[in-house]
Amino acid sequence: MSPLARYALKRILLLPVMLFLVATFAFLLVTVLPGDPATLIAGDFASKDALAKVRADLGLDQSLWHQYTSYLGSLLHGDLGESFFTGSSVTDEMARRLPSSMVIIVPSLLVAVLLGTAIGTLGGYYRRKPVGRSTSVLISGIQGVPPFFLAIVLIDLLVFELRIFPTPTGMLYASTQRPPERTGSVVVDAFLAQDWGVLGDVAAHAILPVASTGIFLASYFAKTVRTSVTQALSTPQIEFARGCGLPERQVVRYALLTSRTSVLTYIAILFGVMLGASAIVEVVFSWPGIGGWALDGVLKGDLPVIQGFVVVTGLIVIVAYVVLDVLVAALDPRISY
Amino acid sequence: MTESRILQVEALRVAFETRQGTVHAVNGVDFDVRPGDVLGIVGESGCGKSATLRAIAGLTQPPGEVTGGSVRFADRELVGLSRRSLRQVLGKDIGFISQSPFGALNPILSIEAQFRNVIRAHRRATKRECREIALRALTDVGIAGPDRVLGGYAHQLSGGMAQRVVIAMAMVHDPRLLLADEPTTALDVTVQRQILDLVTGLIAEAGRSMVLVTHDLSVVAQYCTRVLVMYAGRPVEEGTVRQVFKSPRHPYTQALLAAVPRVGEEIRGLSGGLPDLIDYPVGCPYAERCPRATALCAEEMPAMASCVPGRAAACHHPLEEVASYAAS
Numbered sequence A: 001m002s003p004l005a006r007y008a009l010k011r012i013l014l015l016p017v018m019l020f021l022v023a024t025f026a027f028l029l030v031t032v033l034p035g036d037p038a039t040l041i042a043g044d045f046a047s048k049d050a051l052a053k054v055r056a057d058l059g060l061d062q063s064l065w066h067q068y069t070s071y072l073g074s075l076l077h078g079d080l081g082e083s084f085f086t087g088s089s090v091t092d093e094m095a096r097r098l099p100s101s102m103v104i105i106v107p108s109l110l111v112a113v114l115l116g117t118a119i120g121t122l123g124g125y126y127r128r129k130p131v132g133r134s135t136s137v138l139i140s141g142i143q144g145v146p147p148f149f150l151a152i153v154l155i156d157l158l159v160f161e162l163r164i165f166p167t168p169t170g171m172l173y174a175s176t177q178r179p180p181e182r183t184g185s186v187v188v189d190a191f192l193a194q195d196w197g198v199l200g201d202v203a204a205h206a207i208l209p210v211a212s213t214g215i216f217l218a219s220y221f222a223k224t225v226r227t228s229v230t231q232a233l234s235t236p237q238i239e240f241a242r243g244c245g246l247p248e249r250q251v252v253r254y255a256l257l258t259s260r261t262s263v264l265t266y267i268a269i270l271f272g273v274m275l276g277a278s279a280i281v282e283v284v285f286s287w288p289g290i291g292g293w294a295l296d297g298v299l300k301g302d303l304p305v306i307q308g309f310v311v312v313t314g315l316i317v318i319v320a321y322v323v324l325d326v327l328v329a330a331l332d333p334r335i336s337y
Numbered sequence B: 001m002t003e004s005r006i007l008q009v010e011a012l013r014v015a016f017e018t019r020q021g022t023v024h025a026v027n028g029v030d031f032d033v034r035p036g037d038v039l040g041i042v043g044e045s046g047c048g049k050s051a052t053l054r055a056i057a058g059l060t061q062p063p064g065e066v067t068g069g070s071v072r073f074a075d076r077e078l079v080g081l082s083r084r085s086l087r088q089v090l091g092k093d094i095g096f097i098s099q100s101p102f103g104a105l106n107p108i109l110s111i112e113a114q115f116r117n118v119i120r121a122h123r124r125a126t127k128r129e130c131r132e133i134a135l136r137a138l139t140d141v142g143i144a145g146p147d148r149v150l151g152g153y154a155h156q157l158s159g160g161m162a163q164r165v166v167i168a169m170a171m172v173h174d175p176r177l178l179l180a181d182e183p184t185t186a187l188d189v190t191v192q193r194q195i196l197d198l199v200t201g202l203i204a205e206a207g208r209s210m211v212l213v214t215h216d217l218s219v220v221a222q223y224c225t226r227v228l229v230m231y232a233g234r235p236v237e238e239g240t241v242r243q244v245f246k247s248p249r250h251p252y253t254q255a256l257l258a259a260v261p262r263v264g265e266e267i268r269g270l271s272g273g274l275p276d277l278i279d280y281p282v283g284c285p286y287a288e289r290c291p292r293a294t295a296l297c298a299e300e301m302p303a304m305a306s307c308v309p310g311r312a313a314a315c316h317h318p319l320e321e322v323a324s325y326a327a328s
C-alpha cells in the first residue's frame, strides 16, 4: 500500500471515533438546553398526568444513561427520532432537504473559489497598481454587505425589475411537473428519473441564491489568495523563476501553487459554515433546504431536529475534513505521512 | 572596445521607499565585465551587493526601484526594459543564482517539471527532449544519479545537491553571463568549495563570465579574476584580485583585508557601522570610520579615480601603491 493510501486509511478508521464524539456532543447539548420538552409539547397548562405521559412516551422518565444508550442505539440504525411538532422522521426530513441545500452550497463554493482566486490573484499581482488597490476595495465592500442583503438587491433588480430570473419561491415553478417520488428529495428523484426539465428548473431557481452566497464567500478566498500570492511573489523562489526567464503567467502559477493548501482549507471550513448557516439565504429564497428547517427547529425548541441537525452536519463536516487532509497530503510532496 | 565588454554597468542607483524615508541602497555603481572575467563584489552585509545584482537582472522588487543609471548587456540597454523583453534575456543569455538553493526551488513541483518550465521558457521542446536536456545538465553539474533527482522534489535534496540543481537550471541555456548572489553561504564549508569549483569551472570552460557576490574575501582570492569593493552602496575600489589584495589603495579595503583571519590570527573586527543610507552623507561615506580622514573627506565625496586602466579607488588620501604595481 502506498504511504498516502495508508495515511488515508488511518484517517478513515478514525471516523467512527469522531462520529461517536459528535453524537455524544449532540446528546449533551440537548440535555443541557433549558426548557422542558414535555411542557413544550403538552403546553404550559397541561395536567401533571398529561405531562407524565408525554415524558414516558419520550423516554424522559428513564435515567440519563439509559436515554444516552438508547439514543446511540437508534443512531446506529440511522434513526434520529421524530420532530416534537410535526412527528415526521428527522432522518427522512434530512434526507429530503440535504440535497436541496447542496444544490446551493456546492456551486456557491465553486463560484467563490473561482471568483475569489481570480480577484485575489489580481490583487496580489497588481498590489501596487490601481487594479490591485481596487480589488481591496471590492473585497472589503463585499464583506461589508450581508449576503441576504445582496440577495434582496439581486431579487429586486433581476427578478422584479428585469424579470430575468424566476421568483424566489423555492426550487420549482408552480407549473413544474414533479418527478415520481422515490427518495423524497426532488433533486435526487429528478436525477434518478433523468428528468432534465426539472433539474433545469432547479438550476434556474438556484442561480440567484448561488450568486449571492458565492459572491459573499468569494471575498474570503480573495483575501487568503491575495495574501499568499503577495507573500509568494517576494520569495527567492519567484525571483529564481523570473531569473530563469519564465513567462509571467508561469510565475503567477508558481505563486498560486503556494496558496493551494489555504484555499483547500477554506473550502472545508466554509463548507462547514455554510451547512450551519445556509438558513438565511434559504429563508430569503424559500428554499426547501436544511438551514431554514433547522432554524425553525431551534426557535421552537424541537430537540430531535436540533440533535439530528448537529449529528448529520457534524458527520458531513468531519468527512469533509478527512477529505481535505488527504487531499492536502496528496498535493504537497513535502508532507510525509 | 565595446564588443569586448559583455556587461557595462554605469551610475547604477537603487533606492527603497520606506516609512522612515528613502533608503539609498546603491548610489552610482560602475563596472565592466569582459568575457572570461569572474568579478567578485565584496563588502559588508547591507552595502548593496544584492541590490546591485538584482538591479542588473531587472529583479528589483518594490519597495525597491532602480532610480538611475544604465546596464548594458551585449550593447543592449536592460534598464527600463519591459518584463516581457527582459525575460527573453534572463535564463537564456544571463543566468541568475540566488543565495538559498531551497528557497529558489519550487517545493511543490517536481524537479523535472521545473526544468521543463525553464527549458520551455526559451525554446520549444517535447517532454522527452526536456528530460534529456535536464539529465545532461544535471550530469554536467556532477550529479551522479540524475534520473532519481529529476523525479524527486526539492526537499529530498541535500543543500549541496539542491544548489547543483539550481546551477544546472540557471545554466541550462548556456548563458554568457552568470550572476550569483552568495551562492554558497547557506552551505557548509566543504560543500561551498565544491560548488564554487564547479561553477567557476563551468564558466572558465566556455569563456563565459560571472559576477559573484560574496562577503568572503578568501572566496574572491581563490575564484575571482577581478574584484569590486563596495561600501554604503558605492564602489570604493576596483582592480584585479592580485592588485587589490597585494596593494589595496582604499582604507576600507585595507581594513577588510586586515579583518580576514589568517591561520593562528585573531579576527580584527571592523569597528563602527554603515552610515545612514536615508540621510546619506555628503562627503566620503567611510569618513566616520576612516583612520586617514581629514576635513576634506567629510565635505567632499571622493570619486572613483583610476591610476592604471582597470584599477580605481574612491579616496582623497589613497594608500601608496606597492612599488611593483606602481611601476607596472
Ligand SMILES: Nc1ncnc2c1ncn2[C@@H]1O[C@H](COP(=O)(O)OP(=O)(O)O)[C@@H](O)[C@H]1O
Residues within 6 Å of the ligand: B016, B017, B018, B023, B025, B043, B044, B045, B046, B047, B048, B049, B050, B051, B052, B062, B063, B064, B277
Ligand atoms: N526591501 C527593503 N526595504 C528597505 N530597505 C531595503 C530592502 N532591501 C534592502 N534594503 C536596504 O538596502 C541596503 C542594501 O541591501 P542589500 O543589497 O541586500 O545588501 P547586501 O546584499 O550587500 O548585504 C541595506 O542597507 C538595506 O537596508
Ligand code: SF4
Residues within 6 Å of the ligand: B250, B251, B252, B284, B285, B286, B287, B288, B290, B291, B292, B293, B294, B297, B302, B314, B315, B316, B317, B318
Ligand atoms: S576619502 Fe577620506 S575618509 Fe574616505 S576613505 Fe579616503 S581618506 Fe578615508
Ligand SMILES: [Mg+2]
Residues within 6 Å of the ligand: B049, B050, B051, B181
Ligand atoms: Mg545580500
